[in-house]
Amino acid sequence: MDHTDAYVSALTAAVENFNRFYIRIPTRERLSFTTLSVLDTLAAADGPLRLTELTRTEQLSQPGLTQLVSRLERDGLVERRPDPTDRRATLVRLTAAGRRVGRSRHDDRVRHLAPLVARLSPADRTALARALPVLGRLVELDREAEDNQPSVKLSGTVEAVPAAEPETRRRDADRTRKCLLEAAFDEFSTRGFAGARVGEIAERAGVNKQLITYYFGGKAGLYRALQRQWLDREAEFADPDAPIAELVLRYLHHMLADPRGVRLAVWRALSDAAPIPPSTAESDLATTRARQDRGEVAADLDPAAFQLAVIGMVAAPVLLPDMVRDLFGIEPRTMEFEERYGEQLRRILAHLATAENPEGEDE
Structure with a gap:
């Protein structure tokens, strides 16, 4: 790998890490990533878009996109109308309510990011400001490349791009699997395994429900894939060698940012129908014993x-949000609560590291 490749690889990793955090910033609008992607595409367009254009940009099947747009229309977020230049085509555009969803998400993210940016050093803030035009230029270059993509002229006025290459088909398959997993996370955490419906998951993802069987072997296989995905995400931040307080605060941050994992565990506790995840108890207990040996946890x-x-x-803050409001007087999924509660957890853990045996108790 030459210097340029290494630089681009580092940029890609940084963007991926930031994006994983950014897309899970708590917002008031609880919509699937596929739905938000369609709304964002429509918001960024100069005007209404054809269904065929959305099918290409969102990399969804025509039936899947049609189902998704129909649902958005029922919710009052988009509207459809015939294309005046071609009555066979349909145009889709955002309604005022759809635009409010986009503005609301933007405002929520600004409120979450502002205190984080404020904690950066002046030099870091300057570097960040200088990088913004460059990132915008990368987006422009991608759009220019997309606009210049060659097409093949067919009969009449219809044009089509060449057949997808294997790499493109692989990316489409990866995107479909990710959309299904994200939609399944929403559905399973809202209704539990027994109450979840594969048809609703497919509709949320904007794909045909037969693809759930094709990619995951069915509902149970999709649930297991979701469990594996959580373990993969956990491995990214749950360093067993990190100080116990730092590790606990990482878990707190991730649970407050995306409470669906906790809700999924609660549903699993309430029903024996869900597939049981692989146990990590043995390794977790071994890690705690190692922390006791190091003096991080009282022996x-x-x-x-x-x-x-x-x-x-x-x-607890995810399971008992009303109690958080009563006790703390603030919303549980805010930076103010996370910092205040996190500091108290840090102090509690410090006390647990220095605990002594009660009087008269044998070793």
């Missing part, structure tokens, strides 16, 4: 009890 504490208590402390 007299039961590792299993400690593990359960910490999980409870981290999950």
Whole structure:
């Protein structure tokens, strides 16, 4: 890999890491990523778009996109009308309500990012400001390349791009799987495994429900894939060698940013129908014992009890949001609460590292 390749690879990794955090910033609008992508595309367009254009930009099947647009129209977020230049074609555009969704998400993200940017050093803020025009130029270059993509003229006025290359088909398949997993996360965390419907998952993802069987082997396979995806995400931030307080605060941040994982666990506890995830108890307890050996956790504490208590402390704001509002007087999914509660968790864990045996208790 030459210097340019290494630079582009580092840029790609940085954008991917930021995007994983950015797309999960808490917002008031709970919509699937596929739905938001369509709304964002329509918002960025100069005018209404044809269904065929959306099919290409969103990389969805025509039936899947039609189902999604129909649902958005029922919700009052888009409207359809015949194309005056071709009565066979349909134009889609945002309604005022659809535009409000986009503005609301933008405002929510600004409120979340502003205090984080404020914590950067002056030099970092200057570097960030200088990078913004360059990132915008990359977007422009991509659009120019897309506009210059060659097409093949067919009969009449219809044009089509050449047949997709294997790499393009692979990317389309990856996108479909990601859309299905994201839609499944929404559906399973809202209704549980037993109450979830594959048809609703497919509609959320904007694809044919037969693709769930094709890619995952059915509802149970999709649920297991979701469990594996969570373990993969967890591995990205759950460094067993990180200080216990730092690790717990990472879990708190991720659970507040995306509470669906906690809700999924609650549904699984309420129903025996869901596939059981692979157990990590043995490795988790071994990690806690190692922390006891290092003096991070008091030696007299039961590792299993400690593990359960910490999980409870981290999950409590998601499970008991009303109690958070009553006790703290603020919303649980805000930066103010995360910082205030996180600092208290840090102090609690510091006390647990120095606990002593109760008087008279044997070693």
